[in-house]
Amino acid sequence: xxxxxxxxxxxxxxxxVTNWLLRNHIWIFLAIAIALFSFASPxxxxxxxxxxxxxxxAFIGILAIGMTMVMINGEIDLSVGATLALANxxxxxxxxxxxxxxxxxxxLLAGAGLGFLNGSIIVLSGMHSFVVTLGALIGIRxxxxxxxxxxxxxxxxxxxxxxxxxxxxxxxxxxxxxxGLALFxxxxxxxxRHGREAxxxxxxxxxxFDAGINIKRHKIINFTIxxxxxxxxGILLSMRLGTAEPNAGKIWxxxxxxxxxxxxxxxxxxxxxxxxxxGGVLTLAVLRNGLRLLNTPNYVELMVMGAFLIxxxxxxxxxxxxxxx
Amino acid sequence: MxxxxxxxALVRRHGLIVAFLIFIVxxxxxxxxxLTVGNFLDVIRQTSITGMIALGVTFVVITGxxxxxxxxxxxxxxxxxxxxxxxxGPGLALLFVLVGGMVLGAVNGLLIGFIGLNALIVxxxxxxxxxxxxxxxxxxxxxxxxDAQSWFALFGRGTVYNIPVPVLIFLASAAAASFLLRKTIFxxxxxxxxxxxxxxxxxxxxxxxxxxxxxVLSGLATAGAAIIMGSRVMGAQNTIGQGYExxxxxxxxxxxxxxxxxxxxxxxxxxxxxxxxxxxNGLLLLGYPYYVQWLVTWFVIIAAVWIDLGAKRGRLFA
Numbered sequence: 001x002x003x004x005x006x007x008x009x010x011x012x013x014x015x016x017v018t019n020w021l022l023r024n025h026i027w028i029f030l031a032i033a034i035a036l037f038s039f040a041s042p043x044x045x046x047x048x049x050x051x052x053x054x055x056x057x058a059f060i061g062i063l064a065i066g067m068t069m070v071m072i073n074g075e076i077d078l079s080v081g082a083t084l085a086l087a088n089x090x091x092x093x094x095x096x097x098x099x100x101x102x103x104x105x106x107x108l109l110a111g112a113g114l115g116f117l118n119g120s121i122i123v124l125s126g127m128h129s130f131v132v133t134l135g136a137l138i139g140i141r142x143x144x145x146x147x148x149x150x151x152x153x154x155x156x157x158x159x160x161x162x163x164x165x166x167x168x169x170x171x172x173x174x175x176x177x178x179x180g181l182a183l184f185x186x187x188x189x190x191x192x193r194h195g196r197e198a199x200x201x202x203x204x205x206x207x208x209f210d211a212g213i214n215i216k217r218h219k220i221i222n223f224t225i226x227x228x229x230x231x232x233x234g235i236l237l238s239m240r241l242g243t244a245e246p247n248a249g250k251i252w253x254x255x256x257x258x259x260x261x262x263x264x265x266x267x268x269x270x271x272x273x274x275x276x277x278x279g280g281v282l283t284l285a286v287l288r289n290g291l292r293l294l295n296t297p298n299y300v301e302l303m304v305m306g307a308f309l310i311x312x313x314x315x316x317x318x319x320x321x322x323x324x325x
Numbered sequence: 326m327x328x329x330x331x332x333x334a335l336v337r338r339h340g341l342i343v344a345f346l347i348f349i350v351x352x353x354x355x356x357x358x359x360l361t362v363g364n365f366l367d368v369i370r371q372t373s374i375t376g377m378i379a380l381g382v383t384f385v386v387i388t389g390x391x392x393x394x395x396x397x398x399x400x401x402x403x404x405x406x407x408x409x410x411x412x413x414g415p416g417l418a419l420l421f422v423l424v425g426g427m428v429l430g431a432v433n434g435l436l437i438g439f440i441g442l443n444a445l446i447v448x449x450x451x452x453x454x455x456x457x458x459x460x461x462x463x464x465x466x467x468x469x470x471x472d473a474q475s476w477f478a479l480f481g482r483g484t485v486y487n488i489p490v491p492v493l494i495f496l497a498s499a500a501a502a503s504f505l506l507r508k509t510i511f512x513x514x515x516x517x518x519x520x521x522x523x524x525x526x527x528x529x530x531x532x533x534x535x536x537x538x539x540x541v542l543s544g545l546a547t548a549g550a551a552i553i554m555g556s557r558v559m560g561a562q563n564t565i566g567q568g569y570e571x572x573x574x575x576x577x578x579x580x581x582x583x584x585x586x587x588x589x590x591x592x593x594x595x596x597x598x599x600x601x602x603x604x605x606n607g608l609l610l611l612g613y614p615y616y617v618q619w620l621v622t623w624f625v626i627i628a629a630v631w632i633d634l635g636a637k638r639g640r641l642f643a
Contacts, residue, residue: 121627121631123643124642124643125627125630125631125634125635125641125642125643126634126638126642126643127627127630127631127634128584128585130584131578131584131626131630132627134571134574134575134578134626135575135622135623135624135626135627136623137571138571138575138619138622138623138626139619139620139622139623139624140623141616141619142616142617142618142619142620142622142623143620145615145616145619146614146616146617146620150616251568254393254449254452257445257446257449258446258449258450258453261443261446267443267445267446297460298457298460298465299456299457299458299459299460299461299465300457300461301457302453302454302456302457302460303453303454303457303458303461304457305450305453305454305457306450306451306452306453306454306455306457307450307454309446309449309450309453310436310442310446310447310450313442313443313446313447313450314440314442317440317441317442
């Protein structure tokens with residue numbers, strides 16, 4: 001470890017891969033976790049299981065993509081879990097009324113609309129996004145319960161659940177959508193004007209304003225993206241389960257934040273990317289899957305996750321202190 | 326200042342209270358049971374658990390930080406107090422839980438105050454860790470107090486002159502917390518750290534120690550809530566405190582304490598928490614389904630904080 005950190009000071013001479021790994025050190029964690037679990041369980045390193053890990057990771061993963069966009073702006077969105085549940089409920093509940101695809105579209109529209117509403121309230125009022133989306137978390141969950149009448153809704157036509165079974169080798173449709181969206185938004189962050197603006201807004205909002213960036217519009221767009229992606233995750237969940245339970249996605253917003261921060265994206269804004277987020281999401285999923293394959297009880301999983309998060313935070317601080325020298 | 330501008334100034338300063346009074350009048354007009362002493366005491370009794378936690382969290386929020394671990398902490402401490410009641414008796418169980426709450430708070434305080442890690446993430450990690458610890462401790466089973474006649478029932482179920490004991494505990498703790506925040510050096514440094522941490526440090530104040538103590542208080546307050554909870558239910562499930570962290574924050578925010586830190590007060594928190602309780606109670610008495618209160622809470626939080634911010638800024642829009 002010391003050798004690696006020592007090397008980081010002369011990072012300019014290092015090959016690009018090493019440099020990239022130092023900046024995205026979650027991938028080193030991921031590699032270690034995969035190696036450990038491969039030795040510990042014969043079932044871990046199989047194509048089938050790795051495909052499963054990706055599918056399990058995809059729901060938090062899709063939420064995390066939107067969260068990363070918002071977090072690079074220096075904001076946060078606590079309402080993604082509730083939005084997921086609402087899109088899930090609408091996609092299933094409206095099917096019998098207006099047909100499958102219009103129902104799915106309504107779910108997406110609700111997610112994007114709520115994201116737009118959150119973003120608009122935040123930029124118009126100047127309130128902290130934590131407060132606004134905390135309110136939305138409570139209220140949207142209330143909407144879900146009012147809409148479902150506190151019951152779990154079920155699809156009438158079970159051919160709807162077959163979309164979730166589509167797969168390309170070990171990769172399920174859900175996993176493919178997650179990876180596709182992550183790559184697409186990494187492209188946006190790295191190669192488009194919106195991406196560059198995202199970093200400058202998060203890094204120094206006054207400078208961004210002086211540079212002529214329309215900050216309000218920019219933030220509203222990112223919150224809308226975040227809400228729409230939460231709806232995408234909700235719809236994929238509805239395809240997978242065929243039911244909409246009003247408590248679906250409860251405290252997933254917290255796991256999403258954990259995944260994004262674990263990846264290395266900073267809550268303060270201005271720093272992060274989708275590679276980090278993919279790394280964080282996959283690390284959480286691998287830990288969860290590996291511990292379950294080892295037959296560890298649920299409480300070990302919860303404790304390991306908590307301890308791991310604090311450890312990662314300590315290490316991140318240590319590395320950034322050393323790199324700053 | 327003529328009369329109308331005085332009214333405007335009053336609404337600006339205390340808009341929340343005015344809106345709250347209007348709400349109470351509206352509900353009273355439509356429900357005969359709402360405006361009774363019995364109902365008021367019921368509401369305050371129901372909010373005493375969230376209220377106790379919120380007192381401690383207020384200190385943390387004024388330093389400009391979060392404590393999202395209180396829900397899990399409440400679960401763990403309630404399970405411990407109930408289980409230890411059966412094992413070592415009520416007296417020692419109370420002691421264990423109060424010390425336990427302070428120790429858990431101290432762990433948060435150590436990581437956040439002294440090591441300087443991000444409060445949101447540390448307390449999120451603790452949320453998960455303590456959930457695991459609860460399951461490890463209880464083995465997943467629900468625990469109940471074997472001796473139903475124990476004097477431990479006093480904290481959640483007892484009354485003094487018809488006033489429920491949890492209400493008395495909550496109000497007395499609020500008075501103590503308010504004294505601590507307003508009249509002591511520690512209280513002043515809590516505001517100072519939240520207002521400008523760098524300046525505080527340059528003034529020779531040990532801000533790390535202040536942050537540490539704020540988290541210890543948050544743990545202690547949660548221990549108090551756990552005692553009320555355990556005594557009220559005379560038992561504990563492994564999910565009993567889930568989601569409390571967000572309800573508590575909603576109450577604190579509703580009272581007008583800023584999440585950026587540096588401002589806020591205990592009476593504002595008490596007001597926010599009690600208002601949440603009355604909104605819940607009022608909507609139920611008016612016959613709305615249970616979950617409608619969450620929708621109303623959403624609206625009330627946004628409206629209250631927005632108006633509060635707008636009044637300070639002098640205009641509504643940023």
